[in-house]
Amino acid sequence: MNRVQVSLRELFTGFLGLGLMAFGGAMPLARRTIVEQRRWLTPEEFTELLGLCQFLPGGNVINLSVAIGMRFRGVAGSIAAMSGLIGGPTAIVIALGVIYERTQNNPYVQHLFAGLAAAAAGLLVAMAVKIALPLRGRPAAIAIAVLGFAAIAVLRVPLLPTMLVLTPLSIAVATRRTATGNAQ
Amino acid sequence: MTQTLIALALIFGELSLLAFGGGNTTLPEMHRQVVDVHHWMTGTEFSALYALAQAAPGPNLMVVPLIGWHVAGWQGLIVTTVAKMGPSSIITMLVLHAWERFKDRPWRRAVQAGLVPVTTGLVAASALLIAKSADTHWVSWAITGVCAVLTIRTRIHPLWLLLGGSLIGLTGFGQ
Numbered sequence A: 001m002n003r004v005q006v007s008l009r010e011l012f013t014g015f016l017g018l019g020l021m022a023f024g025g026a027m028p029l030a031r032r033t034i035v036e037q038r039r040w041l042t043p044e045e046f047t048e049l050l051g052l053c054q055f056l057p058g059g060n061v062i063n064l065s066v067a068i069g070m071r072f073r074g075v076a077g078s079i080a081a082m083s084g085l086i087g088g089p090t091a092i093v094i095a096l097g098v099i100y101e102r103t104q105n106n107p108y109v110q111h112l113f114a115g116l117a118a119a120a121a122g123l124l125v126a127m128a129v130k131i132a133l134p135l136r137g138r139p140a141a142i143a144i145a146v147l148g149f150a151a152i153a154v155l156r157v158p159l160l161p162t163m164l165v166l167t168p169l170s171i172a173v174a175t176r177r178t179a180t181g182n183a184q
Numbered sequence B: 001m002t003q004t005l006i007a008l009a010l011i012f013g014e015l016s017l018l019a020f021g022g023g024n025t026t027l028p029e030m031h032r033q034v035v036d037v038h039h040w041m042t043g044t045e046f047s048a049l050y051a052l053a054q055a056a057p058g059p060n061l062m063v064v065p066l067i068g069w070h071v072a073g074w075q076g077l078i079v080t081t082v083a084k085m086g087p088s089s090i091i092t093m094l095v096l097h098a099w100e101r102f103k104d105r106p107w108r109r110a111v112q113a114g115l116v117p118v119t120t121g122l123v124a125a126s127a128l129l130i131a132k133s134a135d136t137h138w139v140s141w142a143i144t145g146v147c148a149v150l151t152i153r154t155r156i157h158p159l160w161l162l163l164g165g166s167l168i169g170l171t172g173f174g175q
Helices: A008-021 A027-037 A043-055 A060-103 A107-135 A139-154 A159-183 B002-018 B023-037 B043-055 B060-102 B106-134 B138-153 B158-170
Strands: none
Touching: A008 A027, A008 A060, A027 A043, A027 A060, A043 A060, A043 B060, A043 B106, A060 A107, A060 B043, A060 B060, A107 A139, A107 B043, A107 B106, A107 B138, A107 B158, A139 A159, A139 B023, A139 B106, A159 B002, A159 B023, A159 B106, B002 B023, B002 B060, B023 B043, B023 B060, B023 B106, B043 B060, B043 B106, B043 B158, B106 B138, B138 B158
16 A cells, blocks of 8 residues: 555654654644655645544644554554654753743743743634634534633633533534535 | 642543644643642743743644643653543544545534534633733733734744744833
């Protein structure tokens, strides 16, 4: 099935490079590395595998590393690819954490972190807006999104019950929408 | 200590299985457990760790090992990372072969489409929560707002925004 042979070492180093270079989201870089540079997957295979990774729980790029590792080298490949992907960033983030903990009582560091945290929050707000825009003109979907937002952010309901109620409801709405879409 | 590690494993193991739509959907639950339920850190510390993870390269979830390390050192780092990455990865491995069979089924499309509005609500909740923890003054709210608008309207690289926010913060203006 696989036209290319990929070793454990290549899986590890490929995803190590990807993890270390992926600032502000790894997905665009993942496509470039996997499809264009390393040619592990064709564009069609990449899109299809990404569909699976977005469907399942877990980070999309992390799932992608697991799926690609599994495809070429089984469980060992998955472990090699995922540890490559998160190994470098984990080391960097812990190094930053050590610096933060040693210096967090310094007023300059506190000020700097207040600004950094505010900017990081802005990136997340932008992501929320970008995800919400495609729901325009779909009142049922918007109602579910608002219910989820209210339950988690306002009422502080735990995630598990929120998802157990809203996910089946939302899937039912989507099923009806697909059914009427097919009928037309 | 063992109790803390077990609690970390249970919390992040559950989050791993609930992380539909990527890692950011689970931030409010992470915040609720770590700050409100277990009091391992304050809301401000949580938003600072989140900001650190955003400033580092890598996938979305890099705040997870950082929380584990902050709560329980190296053991915490390993326990949270394995608990958060393990269960969802095992599901990915198991489902990979079945995917060929069900990827074109109507129910697969309905489930995937149905998850989108839920994910949207959860990411919006994450954004509000992180902004509320991070923004204590009108200047920090302004930084958040400007960064959000610039990200939506332009193709500016996020690192420039993080750098700009840090520099404005460093001046101490409004703090």
